[in-house]
Amino acid sequence: MLHTWVIIPVSLAYLGVLFAIAYWGDQRADRGRSIIANPYIYSLSLGVYATAWTFYGSVGRAAADGVGFLPIYLGPTLMMALWWLVIRKIIRISKANRITSLADFISSRYGKSALLAGLVTIIAVIGVVPYIALQLKAISHSFTILAQYPDVVLPAQRVAPPVQADTAFWLALVLATFTILFGTRHLDASERHEGLVAAIAFESLVKLVAFLAVGVFVTWGIYHGLPDIFERAAAHAKLAPLLAPLGGPAGSYASWAWLTVLSMLAIMFLPRQFQIAVVENVNENHLGKAIWLFPLYMLAMNLFVVPVAFGGVLHFSGAGVDPDTFVLTLPMAEKQEALALLVFLGGLSAATGMVIVETIALSTMVCNDLVMPVLLRMKSMRLAERRNLTGLLLGIRRGAIVAVVLLGYLYFRLAGEAYALVAIGLISFAAVAQFAPATIGGIYWKGATRAGALAGLAAGFVVWLHTLLLPSFAKSGWLPIGYLQDGPFGIALLRPYALFGLEGLNDITHAMLWSMVANIGCYVAVSVLSRQSVAEQTQAARFVDVFRRTGGALDAHPWKGTASLPDLKALLARFLGPERAEAAVIDYAGRRGYGSPDDVPADAGLVHFAETELAGAIGGASARIMVASTVHEDALSVDEVRTMLDEASQVIAYSHELTQKSQALIAATNELRAANERLQELDRLKDDFISTVTHELRTPLTSIRAFSEILHDNPELDAAEREKFLTIVIQESERLTRLINQVLDLAKLESGRAEWQVARIDLKAVIEDSIVTTGQLFRARNVALESRLPADLPFVHADRDRVVQVLINLLSNAAKFVLADAGHVVVALSRRPGALRVDVIDNGPGIAAADQQVIFEKFRQAGDTMTEKPRGTGLGLPISRQIIEHLGGRLWVTSRPGKGATFSFELPVADAAAVAAAAATHRT
Amino acid sequence: MFRSAIKGQRLVVLFLFGLLLFNYPVLALFNRAAEAFGVPVVYAYIFCSWALLIGLLALVIERHR
């Protein structure tokens, strides 16, 4: 027998364990040795998503339609994949702004609007309090059933017991106490409750173990494994259609998809989920493990839902047992006393976890976003004159907790078995889904405005009321059923389940579709049409760019006015208590790098700090009001703030630009330096050239002048001497003329002003002519000149006189450099691919490798020019090379010192050269 | 930051993959009166692909730790 005197002590003992865990967690947190600072506890605590509705209701739903409960867990699984992007951003923003509730988050984003915070709070309370009622009902219900053990007797449409005899009432009070003890121990800027989170994580474990135990017992204890259950189900008239239920009993694929979307939003926007995932988050890196651990938890939680449901239907076939109770009644029917008790505790933990966290989240909102703003505005309260408001604040918070829990209980008492309670799970989901556009839009879209958020939320909420909540009231008989059937005031177009005549969708799908159309539509449209205030612009940038900002210019609050440190400290002290205020200010001074708090300048940074600290305690909107009343603020015009923001972003843009420009500048500088070096080199070469030309001109001129003067001053010179001197004068004059001609020639060649007569010429004949011309030079030094000129070679395309000039230069060089009497020079003509080649080979001293390039430079000859007088003008080879290259060929030397030198050039044959020659002609 | 961005992109891809797995038309392919391992094929499919998705999430998260 499981008498109530067994169940109640066990339940109380269980709650005692919870208290112990929470107490231990808080103690550890106070000592700085957090037990919840790990991703596993964080993931488990997210399991608060699974309430009594999951624990008992999933099986009921599976018994009816097979798979219809699954989107509620698949949606969150999918959403978890996006958490890395979305929730991480929300967490970052919340930590930076000390945001402690969803209402605070949305209101902060839109310029700390108290109105918006209030609206969010109201929607949350209306949407979620019935859900709390559902939990209370589940516990009371399961308690009643279990108390009948071993008989499986469902509670009839009973007359409600008097309140003082109602287990649900006492449970509500116990939960309120627990929540007050661990949820409002003190006012904390971060509003984190470590002990409580530890208790919630423990509860998640308990309900999972309990459900898995039932699942295993039903599947293998009552039946012979999964195939057995499904085999029997296939033979069961009611269950057979559920083996492939999609598009049939489980509804359309569209409703499946909408249910998925709905639960994707619920996992983020249910106040308890926001509380656990964002506010209670210790470290955003814990998200990583949670992204796969939490879905794994849900998978485990759902593994045995279908077997238990089908097993229950098969077991109680026709016995009139509510499928919602199968989890409890199957063990009872099988006389599994201990298991039944465990299941009861599992359901208890699912329900209490939800109630506790949801109550904390709602009470924070109610206190900070409904009560405080009103109190602060009421002059009669004279709040501004009270020195310490921490007590009042805690009182309000505690009051709000009791109020929320009792509201839940009240709704449970009123609704009883009504449809309005039974269907509340998904209706609640749909209510909190209305927060999605304003929140998600708010963190990615800077242009979204307060007016847009208000309009979207209000429109979505109204549509939700009309299409989901009020119809549930009508179905419960609290409103005339005509509201449902004929539409409000008999307007058929407004029928709640067929708004504007849209039929054929189930109620949730229909409501989601219309509420989202209204919500997103108004949000976007009004945002686009309205303008942001100063505060909104600032907050929009803070939220959207939270990852981008690393404490730059944008981090400073756009603020103008005068403040004083003592005033702000006093303000903090009133809400946080003197010790905490003092500690906070010292901490702030330390971070700003000031030794003493008294040195901290009362600037925008301090005001912002004070406001953020306060926001943790009383919410963003109230904090704004309080700070504004404490410091003297000059109103900032939109234009001023825009200027400030523009300046800040310009600074960033400039610094980017500056980096790029300075890189470009370095590159340009390097180029310039290189160009300058080249120019200097050219300048030096030109200088050298002029100096060298001058030198070369002066040398013959010296002889000419000297001998002219000698001849002039000495008329008595004898004829032979006179003759000798005159010859020198003539020789030197010729040398001078030659030099001048060559300099001019080179200048012409280099500037491209030389005249060219390019024609088909017979290179052999040209060589022979040149040999004749230089013949005297060779004979004079007794140097042998040999020519190897094959016949029948093609013509080349060239300027005859220029080629002769080159040949004479090469031949005379050879004649000059070989030893007199022993010299031997060969001129050879040969055919190359597309060209003819001329080699002038001598057996002179050769040219050192280092000099082989030098000799083609102007006035440079092999050897040291400082100490060796050139034997020629030093211009012959540079001119020759210019000529040959101009004619499309090349001129080069091969030599080894001591082994003679070979000067060679190639000229393209006439056909191949046609193009090059034409181009050359063109150029002249 | 860079690594985090890559991780984010991979998770978005998994999200889209999950949408594909758990919606029409892929889901409809398995919604038939057949069995796999003694379990109706639609249940087997949903739970298996659910587990697969969780495995992939874990893979993306736990790599590059």
Next chain:
Amino acid sequence: MGKKILIADDEPNIVVSLEFLMKQKGYEVRVVNDGEAALAAVGDFGPDLILLDVMMPRVSGYDVCQKIRENPAWQGIRIIMLSAKGRDIEVTRGMAVGADAYVTKPFSTKDLIDKVRTMLGE
């Protein structure tokens, strides 16, 4: 009379003219064509004055001049540098290594002779 003049230049025609001019004035003349020979001649010829070309093979006029000035025994030798290079920097360099005068080519024969005579104290 009988002062000795060393002519160091590698341009044959210039040498011929200088040799003619100096001999005409009754000086004893020795001709060399490069810097090495010039230094050797300073030792064994013992000139009173050197007409020193700057651009000579092997050892330049600057180096010859510097070497002579390094030897205390040769301090009395007057040196006139001759060069076709007339830029200030070259003149300065010539004076810096110890030349007594720097004459740029082409030169006036009369001026050169006057300069020689003055330097030899005539």
